[in-house]
Amino acid sequence: MSTRYRHAVLLAHSAGTQVITFVLRPTMSYRAIELDVPPALLGVLGASFALAPLLVALPAGHAADRYGERRMAVAGAVLLAGAAVAFATLGHAVVGLVAAGVLLGTGHLGSVIAQQALVANTTEQGRHDTAFGHYAFAASLGQAAGPLLITAFGGRGAIPDTGRIFAASCGLAVLLIGLAVLLPSHQAGRAAVEGGDLRTLLRLPGLLHALLTSCVVLAAVDITLTYLPALGTELGLTASAVGLLLTLRGLASMASRLFLGRLAQAVGRRRLLVVSTLGAAVAMLLTPVPMPLWTLAALLAVAGFGLGAGQPLTMSWLAESAPPGMRGRAMSLRLVGNRTGQLVIPGAAGLMAAGLGAAGVLLVTALSLGWAGVAARRLPVDP
Incomplete structure (x- = not known):
């Protein structure tokens, strides 16, 4: 795999991850409004995205080091696809929205850790500033594009067609899994440092x-x-x-x-x-x-x-x-x-x-x- 091709796949995977995340998070809030969820519970939905990954972030980083970044990226993409399916099938109740939010946050975390570790491990010494700058640019592009899909798929009402957006997100997540499979597998990343730990x-x-x-x-x-x-x-x-x-x-x-x-x-x-x-x-x-x-x-x-x-x-x-x-x-x-x-x-x-x-x-x-x-x-x- 050429360096340019590998770089393009990684940037596409980064942008795709953010597109899915930034279309599903606001759509989750719109679905909660459709369900007449009290404003206080909207904070719980937001926390479901952020809190769960806090518990698994360090184990996920260790897994990326041990098993390789591509496997972690595939796992993250599968979890994002699972989140989209959960929103579409279980999102008619608050419990379902919370469960889907947990899946979304965990899948996003796994994908991002894999991407960042891959950039770190495959970039030549002295070029990390450029590499991470381009990586962050692709992520920003995805974050900007995600909410636009609400307009594209959600209609023109005050509350968009959340079901249609969730269905479209399922298709995007399948494409993300394909991109994750195409990512390079960095063998050196699997060699753990002897005696290396968090300390x-x-x-x-x-x-x-x-x-x-x-x-x-x-x-x-x-x-x-x-x-x-x-x-x-x-x-x-x-x-x-x-x-x-x-x-x-x-x-x-x-x-x-x-x-x-x-x-x-x-x-x-x-x-x-x-x-x-x-x-x-x-x-x-x-x-x-x-x-x-x-x-x-x-x-x-x-x-x-x-x-x-x-x-x-x-x-x-x-x-x-x-x-x-x-x-x-x-x-x-x-x-x-x-x-x-x-x-x-x-x-x-x-x-x-x-x-x-x-x-x-x-x-x-x-x-x-x-x-x-x-x-x-x-x-x-x-x-």
């Missing part, structure tokens, strides 16, 4: 700082998506203007990932991580200040550019720092940190800024990003 990873210099930066950056992305519409309401912006701002933020993140390798070569990985995180922090700090729309758009572009660089840079650093045979576990450890940050940080920011509205939440998030950017200075210059 071996935790002793890596700068590991905790990398995990901290990664989880804070990802939580900041979630908070921006959640609270920017609320801030727009407070500032008197129209829904279309807020949608444009969110789109601009997403495009800026994709641009930073597409050119990540060149940027890292030009200024250095650690400096790029510090500058991009601190730049996003400053932009988010200024976002609640009343200003012309074009100025706010420029700030959101800066924030998006900085937030887009954080995830692939920490993946690249981990890939070059972790011993061969332990990179699947290294990526799963990072995902555990990310999931924890997604669960804890938004809630903590909301509690700390309860009396300050959306502006207060963004302020706390900006301070957290600033802290993470300073912490990133403790990373080794070259793993």
Whole structure:
């Protein structure tokens, strides 16, 4: 298998995983609304996606190291297909939605760990920034395309045709299984490090700082998506203007990932991580200040550019720092940190800024990003 073909299959598998996930998650909420599920239970449905993978992330990383990335990718794709089938057949009750959400979260986790371990194990030393930048770009493309399928298959009503979307997702999941089978099998990834365990990873210099930066950056992305519409309401912006701002933020993140390798070569990985995180922090700090729309758009572009660089840079650093045979576990450890940050940080920011509205939440998030950017200075210059 040529390197270019292998690369294309991996990027297609990455995008496909995110398409399925980002069409099923909102559709799950729409089905819950159809079932008159109380708003409080919508949080339980969301947690079903995030909590279950926390329990299996590290074993999944170990399995990727031991049995190979392709087997893990196939298992993840099969679980995603199972989730789509479960939504279609069991999604007429809340218990069925929760069960399908657990399958969806677990399948997404297995697929992502396999993809990241494969990028880490098959990329030449010194090219991980470019490889992970392209990988993250493909994932962003899938995340943007997923919700569009709701429009394509769901009709034009306030509540889309959820049954039709679930059925279409089953077909997409079958295609994803085919892509997973075509992924290369990296033999070296199966050779475990003698005596290597979680403590071996935790002793890596700068590991905790990398995990901290990664989880804070990802939580900041979630908070921006959640609270920017609320801030727009407070500032008197129209829904279309807020949608444009969110789109601009997403495009800026994709641009930073597409050119990540060149940027890292030009200024250095650690400096790029510090500058991009601190730049996003400053932009988010200024976002609640009343200003012309074009100025706010420029700030959101800066924030998006900085937030887009954080995830692939920490993946690249981990890939070059972790011993061969332990990179699947290294990526799963990072995902555990990310999931924890997604669960804890938004809630903590909301509690700390309860009396300050959306502006207060963004302020706390900006301070957290600033802290993470300073912490990133403790990373080794070259793993």
